[in-house]
Amino acid sequence: MDEEVLTTWLEIDLGAIQHNYRLLQAISQRPVMAVIKANAYGHGIGGVVPALTQIGATWCGVARIEEALEVRRFSREIQVLVLGYTHPFWVEEALAQDISLTVFDPQTAEAYANQARGLGRELRVHAKVDTGMGRLGVLPEGAVDFIRWLMALPGLKVEGLYTHFARADESDPAPTLKQIRHFDGILETLTALKLRPRWVHASNSAAIFNFPQARYDLVRAGIALYGLHPSPETPLPSSFRPAMALKARLVSVKVLPPESGVGYGHRYVTRDHERIGVVAAGYADGIRRVLGNEVLVHGQKAPVLGTPCMDQIMIQLDGVMGAAPGDEVVIFGRQGEGFISVEEVAERWGTINYEVVTNMMARLPRIYIDPKDDEENG
Structure with missing residues (x-):
């Protein structure tokens, strides 16, 4: 549409988003999961997803299954993880559209597994651990047993394990370092048991810059992808561009x-x-x-x-x-x-x-x- 005929509009610089994505890759030295929930932070899934797949982005994260299905309208190649809760009703569609779901308690996991088994399929899932956010996730003391149980549950394929930092954008590192210690302890045990999933991830935008030890196999970039500062205490380098x-x-x-x-x-x-x-x-x-x-x-x-x-x-x-x-x-x-x-x-x-x-x-x-x-x- 010609903006000359518009009275109000958003101008989205896709080149800036691609530029920021490449910077995040270079800084983290890891694959970057582009977090595109909330309509790509208002920038528009329909514009952002093709721009990211054009430069080889392999992962994206969304909050809801409806957003994941919207992603599939624009890309069949990119791997999609739903970071929030998904009702078991959607398991068949998630399988059909090759979408990974998050599991954070035995009841939801079992409901997913039952649906998948009924279809003769395996659903790809990422297990979430609550190391200090107080939101979704199993608590650290039960995490190893939960992962062990998930790995043996027919109908599920555990491809990932993750947590989320509550205060990685603040000047005080102590709360995040405590979360990292909890998570690292779980990973150490899982590795010894040969149960460590392929994709381990924890870092949000702020943690990519502030806690390089928490980059693991994959990093999740949301606000920084769009050239916006994670917080006043964690400003982006001047090379990032708002989109x-x-x-x-x-x-x-x-x-x-x-x-x-x-x-x-x-x-x-x-x-x-x-x-x-x-x-x-x-x-x-x-x-x-x-x-x-x-x-x-x-x-x-x-x-x-x-x-x-x-x-x-x-x-x-x-x-x-x-x-x-x-x-x-x-x-x-x-x-x-x-x-x-x-x-x-x-x-x-x-x-x-x-x-x-x-x-x-x-x-x-x-x-x-x-x-x-x-x-x-x-």
């Missing part, structure tokens, strides 16, 4: 007289004659209803006035010469010499960058920058 920009059109410019209210509740009132622009983006597109937002127009920052509406925001244009209806407005991303990062927006909204990008609404068209175009433009 998403939120853009809209300036659709109206007019001068309002002094003491004119702007927007619902008149939370902004003009002090003098002021040039007010209307931008076709609002909270139904993912913009938060907070005061103090800014956007870029002609590469310059312009303040958002008052409370964002559902489909529109109003901006102050007295400091931006020549702004006119039809101009591109950037809510976050780069425009000329100007740049508003997702992290800057997240701080203003009182949240984290993960939530900003995953809350980009489905009604926003995703416009993909082809990697070849990206290379040509340097």
